[in-house]
Amino acid sequence: MSIPQRWTTEQVRSLFDQPFFDLLFKAQQIHRQHFISGEIQVSTLLSIKTGACPEDCKYCPQSARYNSGIQREDLIEVQKVLDAAEKARKAGSTRFCMGAAWKNPRDRDMPLLEEMVKGVKAMGLETCMTLGMINNDQAQQLAKAGLDFYNHNLDTSPEFYNEIITTRSYQDRLDTLSTIRQAGIKICSGGIVGMGENINDRAGLLVQLANLPIQPESVPINMLVKSPGTPLSDASDVDPFDFIRTIAVARIMMPNSYVRLSAGREQMNEQTQALCFMAGTNSVFYGCKLLTAPNPDEDHDLRLFKKLGLTIQHKKISEGNQEQEKNLTESLLSLDTDKYYNAAH
Secondary structure: OOOOOOOOHHHHHHHHOOOHHHHHHHHHHHHHHHOOOOEEEEEEEEEEEEOOEOOOOOOOOOEOOOOOOOOOEOOOOHHHHHHHHHHHHHHOOOEEEEEEOOOOOOHHHHHHHHHHHHHHHHOOOEEEEEOOOOOHHHHHHHHHHOOOEEEOOOEOOHHHHOOOOOOOOHHHHHHHHHHHHHOOOEEEOOEEEOOOOOHHHHHHHHHHHHOOOOOOOEEEEEEOOOOOOOOOOOOOOOOHHHHHHHHHHHHHHOOOOEEEEOOOHHHOOHHHHHHHHHOOOOEEEOOOEEOOEEOOOHHHHHHHHHHHOOEEOOOOOOHHHHHHHHHHHHHHHOOOOOOOOOOOO
């Protein structure tokens, strides 16, 4: 596995400007070089603590600042998490993601979070959490418990970020990614398309992700779900072709990453989703809800997979590839990474 190239916004804009079918052809070629064609990784996402978040993310109905109708729910019991994970496993998911509407977890919550990770891991599932910002000690605790992935999206470009969120900085997000990586946890990080950003902002987001010292192992690309009561509830719809282009460019820039078709699938027709798979998507969230947003149910997805000849990935990464990734991680982390974890403007 080679060290990824450093991307510039100008280079990425040139990708976005390519003719649509040329771009998809290039993305599909790269995808086939690094992944098995037609194989999809499936994850399930559960909200383990809902609502009353102090952040002001303009897209999020879980913010306490907006009258979105989302009811606050405290951290749920460990057994309920394990029951949901077992259901997800039986439905075919290989990764179970747990999300809490926090700016950051409290130390008193860590023992329960660790217990959740250990219990889900014991089922043979990969584990993922998204809990907001975490400090070094918390990251080490989660790593010791066996957490495989941590999701922390950058959302958009550094230049557009303050139009969407003011309660934490872009640098806060990059610092959290650095903390996660240093703890030995894999990174899941992506963004949202359709918040009023322009093409330069989409390019800028992908530049930030691709130029991390180690590219994220998972890159969720979300289409904005316009939630009533949030400031972005009346945002303009995203042109499906613009969204597909974003998927394709992400695949080209991050060839070894799983590019996940994430929030917004409920509002996409089958043809749009099919082109996203053609553009390099090889991961989806499975199940009828993503935290508080609707998502196609498992049966609907299985029918679509059958139409497209897609199969659900069941096997884990080979030992040889694990060793290769380990060697690359060690070599990259020996570099001066501070410059990579500082927001570029």
